[in-house]
Amino acid sequence: MKILTKKVRLVAAALLMSAASTTVAVAQECKNPDVIRFSMIPTEETTQELSLYQPLVNQIKAATGKNVEFFLPTSYASVVEAMLGGFVDLGMHGPYSYIIAQGNDPELRVIATYAKHKGHFQEEGPGYKAVLVARADSGYTSLEDIKGTVVGLTDPASTSGNLLPRVAFTKVIGADLEDYFSRVVYTGGHDLSGVAVIEGQVDVAFVATHRLDNVLDRGIASMEDYVVLWSSPVIPQDPFVVNGRLCPEIIDQIQNAFLTLGDSEEGRQYLENVNASKFVAMTDADYDIIRDLKAAQDAQ
Structure with a gap:
């Protein structure tokens, strides 16, 4: 039995050495596509x-x-x-x-x-913010005003259009988005969220500052058309x-x-x-x- 155990250990050791050498060989290879x-x-x-x-x-x-x-x-x-x-x-x-x-x-x-570049809402540098915007003529001036309204998010994998609203913003309002707003909808893009606010498809929306600038640069809206109700930290x-x-x-x-x-x-x-x-x-x-x-x- 001892002899068998020794053999097993020797085989195992050999396999481990083989696996290790194979790993090194694989690690040394790299992808060089045409x-x-x-x-x-x-x-x-x-x-x-x-x-x-x-x-x-x-x-x-x-x-x-x-x-x-x-x-x-x-x-x-x-x-x-x-x-x-x-x-x-x-x-x-x-x-x-x-x-x-x-x-x-x-x-x-x-x-x-x-x-x-510094833009309309965007600050200079390699960072940006998520902003919660509404139409300037909506009458909304506080977070309490928008309770029970329809909010637009962008994409489930978006930072400023989903993650920050669900983590940072919910700490401010003390509730989940689905509990605070009457309806939560995904628009599919930051520019679409900015346009949805202007066209009244949603009451408020979370948009990245540099993406909201794109909406303004296209002439669809101006800074005066929006009111910012909340801003995230720089990311x-x-x-x-x-x-x-x-x-x-x-x-x-x-x-x-x-x-x-x-x-x-x-x-x-x-x-x-x-x-x-x-x-x-x-x-x-x-x-x-x-x-x-x-x-x-x-x-x-």
Whole structure:
């Protein structure tokens, strides 16, 4: 029996050594695709012609020497699923949808985000806020006034359009959204929420400041058409994320393409088109505030 036990231990040890060597071999391999697939969560910009993104695509092509294919998503979830499934190599997520994705795949890695220009509601820099807005002529001037009204959210995976309202805002009102409002509806996008308020489809809505600016820039409304009833703390802008299984030199090339985009006239035009001054480097730790908010929601 002792001999058998010894043999079993020797076999087990051999298997462990084999597994360890296999793990090292796998870890040393990296993904070097011929084509880099790129996707972004649905925003006001992504509904425009894809030519808007051509300068960024060209920069990534030049930096990596690879073709770039743009995958147009239908929802935040579709970008998450595409990255988790390995179909997409580079994606722009919302902060919350990134935390969801990264929780399922720790290999996902943040490389950059926008530093936005000061806008109508948007402040300068790589952060933004969620604001709760109503029509200026609605007569609503306090949170007590909107109790029992219809509120618009954007997407279940949105930071400013769902997570912050359900975590930070509910602490202010001392109740769940479904208990405080008569109805909670998802509009499908920040710009759609801003328009829904103006058109009376919802009484109030949570919108990201830089996305609400898009509605104003399109001429659909002006700042004077809205009243802000609540603002969130500043949170980091949407992260651009790569699959960490890409070869390190490719990741560095992609990140450098973002950080140097403003060096060309074409790149500067792209940044102006998305109301940004530049890209700045970001890390996973910059989104810990979102991770903490998600943990608080999960604990409810």
